[in-house]
Amino acid sequence: MPIYKFNKVKNINTFNILEDHFRKLWLTSDLDSFHIQARVADEKRIISEIFEKRHDWLQHVYGAIYNNKCNDEYRIDDYRLFPRRTCEHKVPVDIKISPLNQGNPIDVKSTIENISQEGMCLKIKSDDRPAKGDKVALNLDLSKLYISTRVSMKYLMDSCNNVFEVMWTNDKNDESMSLIGLHATKC
Secondary structure, eight states: OOOOOOOOOTTTTHHHHHHHHHHEEEEEEOOOOHHHHHHTTHHHHHHHHHHHHHHHHHHHEEEEOOOOOOOOTOOOOOOSOOOOOESSSSOEEEEEEEETTSSSSSSEEEEEEEEESSSEEEEEOOOOOOOOTTTEEOOGGGGSOOOHHHHHHHHHHHHTTEEEEEEEEEEETTTTTTEEEEOOOOO
């Protein structure tokens, strides 16, 4: 650790600024070597707790960084203009997907993986998933969603008159589950 030597000189405030900074740092500090030694001894529990609390976020970050570096055929290029919010609760939602260019709605068991101002990613369990380019409408009970997701979904569905375009599909992870990306069409 570097050591600096400062002398108090008239008309130069460097010493006073540093002295004030370290005084405030000392007064507001809640750790000393006693506390740090205790944290070092308990590091496994602390690290485990951090990974437990931030698992979804860390997984999201890892996926974003990894997807930008991989060059396989399942890579999803991210051209979004707005940030996505990961849905932490992963509440299963029954959704009816109505392909606009076909007839019968498809009943789908799904979870909302993430949502943004432009669209969402759904994890669906269905053999009849819509294809890339299909226009679909969603029919879901917003009251079953947590309030933060409910408000976002209501805004999203209202902004595009509930017409979404399937931008991508990905079923690499699991044959029984598929991810689909829905983009809100602007009417």
